[in-house]
Each structure stands twice: as C-alpha cells, then as structure tokens.
Amino acid sequence: MKENLTEIEYIGDNHVGTSSDTPLREDAFMLNDDEKMRLINKNVYEIMEVLGLDLTDDSLKGTPHRVSKMFVQEIFGGLNPKNKPKMSTFENKYKYGEMLVEKNITVYSTCEHHLLPIVGRAHVAYISSGRVIGLSKMNRIVDYFAKRPQVQERLTMQIVKELQKALDTEDVACVIDAKHLCVNSRGIRDIESSTVTSEFGGQFKDQNVRREFLDYIKLKADF
Ligand SMILES: [Zn+2]
Numbered sequence: 001m002k003e004n005l006t007e008i009e010y011i012g013d014n015h016v017g018t019s020s021d022t023p024l025r026e027d028a029f030m031l032n033d034d035e036k037m038r039l040i041n042k043n044v045y046e047i048m049e050v051l052g053l054d055l056t057d058d059s060l061k062g063t064p065h066r067v068s069k070m071f072v073q074e075i076f077g078g079l080n081p082k083n084k085p086k087m088s089t090f091e092n093k094y095k096y097g098e099m100l101v102e103k104n105i106t107v108y109s110t111c112e113h114h115l116l117p118i119v120g121r122a123h124v125a126y127i128s129s130g131r132v133i134g135l136s137k138m139n140r141i142v143d144y145f146a147k148r149p150q151v152q153e154r155l156t157m158q159i160v161k162e163l164q165k166a167l168d169t170e171d172v173a174c175v176i177d178a179k180h181l182c183v184n185s186r187g188i189r190d191i192e193s194s195t196v197t198s199e200f201g202g203q204f205k206d207q208n209v210r211r212e213f214l215d216y217i218k219l220k221a222d223f
Pocket residue numbers: 015111112113114115116180182183
C-alpha cells in the first residue's frame with residue numbers, strides 16, 4: 001500500500017470491486033422511496049451549504065430536491081429489486097440455433113468510487129438452449145444493473161448471470177466498452193481512454209465462438 005494513503009483512498013483510486021453482488025445492507029429497503037428522498041434532500045442541501053453556496057438563489061434552491069429524486073428514482077433505481085424487469089422467456093419455436101447478439105446497448109451508469117458517470121456500450125450475446133427472450137429485455141436488464149453505483153467488472157458479470165438464469169443456459173456473453181468520467185474529467189484527465197470488460201460463459205469460452213461474437217460486434221452498420 002502506498003504511503004500516506006488511507007485504505008479507502010487506496011482502494012478507491014484503483015477501482016477495486018470487492019464482490020460480484022452489489023454490497024447492499026440487509027436493511028436497504030426499510031425506508032420507502034419518499035423517506036429516502038427526504039433524507040437525501042436534506043444531506044445534499046448540507047453538502048451545498050458547506051461548499052458555501054447560496055441555497056436561496058433561484059437556480060440552486062431546487063437542486064437538493066432534484067438530486068434526491070434523481071438518485072432514488074433514476075440513476076440508482078436499479079438497487080431496488082421491485083424495479084427489475086420481468087424476465088419472461090419463450091420457447092425457441094423457430095429452432096434458431098446460432099448465437100444472437102444484441103449490440104451497442106447504451107450504458108449509463110455511475111462509478112461507485114466517485115459517483116461520477118460511466119457512459120458506454122454493452123454488447124450481449126446468447127445461444128439458446130430451448131428458451132429465447134425478447135430483444136428489448138436484454139437492453140432493459142443492462143439498464144437495470146447500470147442504474148446502481150457500479151464497477152464495470154461487476155456490471156458485466158451481473159448482466160451475464162441474470163441472463164444465464166433467465167435463459168437457463170451458461171452460453172451467455174457480455175462485453176462493455178465505457179468511459180469513466182472519474183478518469184476522463186478528473187484525476188489523470190485522460191479524455192481518450194475507455195475501459196473494456198468481458199464475461200464469457202459456457203460455449204463462449206471456446207476461441208471460435210468467442211471470435212464469432214467479437215466479429216459481430218465489430219460489424220459496421222449505418223442504418
Ligand atoms: Zn471512479
């Protein structure tokens with residue numbers, strides 16, 4: 001460990017995730033959304049106050065309310081299982097046996113170490129073992145797990161795990177390429193860099209299957 005850094009600073013700057021499950025406390029949903037918003041509102045107000053901002057200014061006075069609503073209902077809405085999309089699947093009646101790739105899914109998430117945006121694309125693929133899932137469900141499940149304080153590695157794994165469960169197959173893969181604003185806009189300030197993470201289950205561990213998936217992702221399409 002570097003000198004002069006607390007453990008928290010050291011882990012935070014290195015973006016180390018500690019678990020593939022989001023670290024939630026057991027009492028995470030003791031409070032309802034309205035109670036959470038009321039408390040967050042109060043705390044954001046205090047942060048702004050400490051920074052010396054004039055909270056009576058017309059431009060600022062609504063900010064604590066807007067931030068609390070955004071945290072609970074939007075960007076961290078994926079913490080609450082009640083917001084999870086229904087993962088209904090269907091019988092693979094047309095017997096399509098090749099891989100299906102849903103690519104360029106927009107990812108808007110939030111780095112859990114800095115609470116700054118992660119913006120990028122997810123590419124998800126599966127090979128049916130008899131069940132199929134609605135295409136937009138793949139986008140929805142990406143969005144659900146993205147709407148949490150996240151590390152990109154965990155997000156990638158959570159998407160794969162959830163689809164494996166729903167589709168009852170190991171043959172699921174996900175690649176995410178994303179920019180982290182905590183890297184691009186502060187700290188090292190590298191605006192060009194992006195982070196790629198991947199999780200390959202079942203048949204996707206095979207070199208040829210993996211290569212096929214990665215080739216589809218590269219396909220350029222101007223529609
Ligand atoms: Zn960060």
